[in-house]
Amino acid sequence: MSENQNKNPKELEIFAMATDPIYIGTGGYTIGRVDNTIVRDPITNIPKIPGSSVAGTWRYYVALELQSHFKDDYKKDLAKRARKNIEELFDNTQNWMKEFDGNRFARIKCAGQDEASKISLEESQNINTGHCGHCIVCKAFGFSKNNKSSQGMLFFSDLNILFFPVFTRLGVKWITSPKLLNKEIAISKNTILTKNGNEQYLNLGWLNLEVSGSHQLEEKDLGDSGLNLDDIVVVPDSLISQIINSNLEVRTSVSIDPITGAAKEGALFTSEAIPRGTIFCGKIRGFKREGDESLPKLSLVWSALEDSKKYFNSLGIGGMTTRGFGRLKILSKLGDKNGKS
Ligand SMILES: [Zn+2]
Incomplete structure (x- = not known):
């Protein structure tokens, strides 16, 4: 693939199948007899998985995959990482990890909320908390530091029921x-x-x-x-x-009192969920700003997504994943394992 092609926006259609019922809550809103309602499209009233949920969850899974491949010596030690060649830091041959130098700053906190957004991008290199602002996770999904922010290279549409x-x-x-x-x-x-x-x-x-x-x-x-x-x-x-x-799947559950560990009296509640077997379709758009050499090649970003999509099938998306909800299989191939596509 030519370098020029990498800079163009690329849009991929993704298909996914619910392997558990999927629950993405709206937070306590009640319709009819259901206590825990799910997110719906405001116009069609059809349930969906919002793009923001997909992006937030996938961000976590890419960070998890990247983190799991640091060699033991470099898992926690940022100073040690700084002195090594990037190729030596990881225990496998995944190009999306080894071909992008910013990955040396990656930490698991690059997922989730940035706990250290008030410091500068430079300071973030040496502190093992918050978004690092340098790794493929931060570049692909965006970050915000007190002196620099970037909206990221990926845009996730909602996953709609097809x-x-x-x-x-x-x-x-x-x-x-x-x-x-x-x-x-x-x-x-x-x-x-x-x-x-x-x-x-x-x-x-x-x-x-x-x-x-x-x-x-x-x-x-x-x-x-x-x-x-x-x-x-x-x-x-x-x-x-x-x-x-x-x-839709409607389930009745009992709230557990966190102090006694027993069921709370009168605390029966119902939840609705998108049933197992539902096929969703959505889009991911990738874009690399012309001439910005601090960003990874788009092909590496696609293979990072491909490599980490397996976590949707084990850890799931949305709420109540400890009650047997949330597993999702991403059916489409997003990129080449070696970052060549
Ligand atoms: Zn990072």
């Missing part, structure tokens, strides 16, 4: 709509489209709807979802929000 699983008499099907697919599909009011179009009637949860024809989607419309055309049911835009919202 295919949503519902139970039918023919097994689980994934529903979508023309608007979700961003595609013109003719569909009669209150009817649905399947691949074959000959089932006559099909229930989506408790709703029984007439099948009025074939959706005629192609493989490319499914992206990296891993689904088959047989799995897909297209419903009208006027119904999609209602069907999704009435098929």
